[in-house]
Amino acid sequence: MGGRYLEFQIMSSRLKEALLGARDTIPMLVGALPFGIIFGTLAVSAGLSVSATLAMSAFVFAGSAQFIAISLIASGSGLAVILITTLIVNLRHMLYSASLLPYIRHLPQRWRIPLAFWLTDESYAVVQSYYLQPGISSPHKHWYFLGSCLAMYSNWFACTVIGVVLGHALPGMADWGLDFAMVATFIGIVVPLLRTRPMLAAALAAAAVALLAHSLPYKLGLMLAALCGVIAGVTAERLNRSSCNQIEEGTNEHL
Amino acid sequence: MNTFEITMVTGMALITFGIRYALFAAGNRVRFNPLVTQALNYVPVAVLTAIVAPAMFMPNAEKGLDIALDNAYLIGGLAAIVIAARWRKLLATIAGGMSCFFLWRWLFN
CATH class of the missing domain: 1.10.287 (Helix Hairpins)
Known part of the structure; x- marks a missing residue:
């Protein structure tokens, strides 16, 4: 009886973590909603078959890479260009997985494989801030990760289906500008993080380089801008630290 | 789905999963130096x-x-x-x- 009760307790705390993860992802779901719908409509109008559109959302599950693939198909690019672009655009996920690695390295591969497959910008933002919160000592945090991922995944797939259906019914929908939802979501994630000067420096450098290098092929400008942003952030943090040390030694007039 | 679409979706799926899983797969064998940890923030x-x-x-x-x-x-x-x-x-x-x-x-x- 006691063992059974304990088992039930563990089950319910896992489920609670998963539901909490899904709940904390709700704002991201709202932001991804129009993004997924517009993907479905654009894919069909770019000439991709319905089954390939759904398969892409089910097996690739990477919003920005899927969008770029669609625009490449529409412009008649070859397979090699599409695959190389996918690689470059998704390289940022390696940075995400590097940052989450300390939290998941104790898990068996049967956990790491699905969590890796479902790793997106949105779940990364939600899960990373959960792991960073002090004072939460649950042994089931990976269930939170899973809950966030499943919410994003089912939402993305459902939105793709809706988009495909709407795309057939309302052919002009692709021009409505629903892609702005992604811009607003990413702004909502980034701006609250800009509390320190090094973070602000990272954002400004990334924005400037992204605009200057935007004409580079295969979205190379994105990777270059991200790299410059990270370098700017690290450099600013080091300068900040050394100037703080100087201030501590001398007067406070530079403050 | 035609052959082009099957190859494209399969290729994109494998590339994306490979990128997301590489470091998770290595797990304990990967350690980052402090500069990398700082940069990841x-x-x-x-x-x-x-x-x-x-x-x-x-x-x-x-x-x-x-x-x-x-x-x-x-x-x-x-x-x-x-x-x-x-x-x-x-x-x-x-x-x-x-x-x-x-x-x-x-x-x-």
Whole structure:
């Protein structure tokens, strides 16, 4: 009886973590909603078959890479260009997985494989801030990760289906500008993080380089801008630290 | 699905999963030095800003930089930044930014 009760307790705390993860992802779901719908409509109008559109959302599950693939198909690019672009655009996920690695390295591969497959910008933002919160000592945090991922995944797939259906019914929908939802979501994630000067420096450098290098092929400008942003952030943090040390030694007039 | 589509979706799926799983697979064998750990803190801000900036300032890639009052992406983005900075609420940022964006589109179209 006691063992059974304990088992039930563990089950319910896992489920609670998963539901909490899904709940904390709700704002991201709202932001991804129009993004997924517009993907479905654009894919069909770019000439991709319905089954390939759904398969892409089910097996690739990477919003920005899927969008770029669609625009490449529409412009008649070859397979090699599409695959190389996918690689470059998704390289940022390696940075995400590097940052989450300390939290998941104790898990068996049967956990790491699905969590890796479902790793997106949105779940990364939600899960990373959960792991960073002090004072939460649950042994089931990976269930939170899973809950966030499943919410994003089912939402993305459902939105793709809706988009495909709407795309057939309302052919002009692709021009409505629903892609702005992604811009607003990413702004909502980034701006609250800009509390320190090094973070602000990272954002400004990334924005400037992204605009200057935007004409580079295969979205190379994105990777270059991200790299410059990270370098700017690290450099600013080091300068900040050394100037703080100087201030501590001398007067406070530079403050 | 034709052969081209099957090859494309399979290739994209394998590449994307490979990127996401490589470090998770290595697990304990990967250790980062302090500089890398420090740099990783800046990844989300740098990557997401690098996606957002061109979407706001050059919504039509062919047109180049578009700093004008009738650029709804720019005005909607600025509104979203103000809301996010003031209230730090994601849903309010999305809702406010999109309302401003659509209002602007309606006004200037």
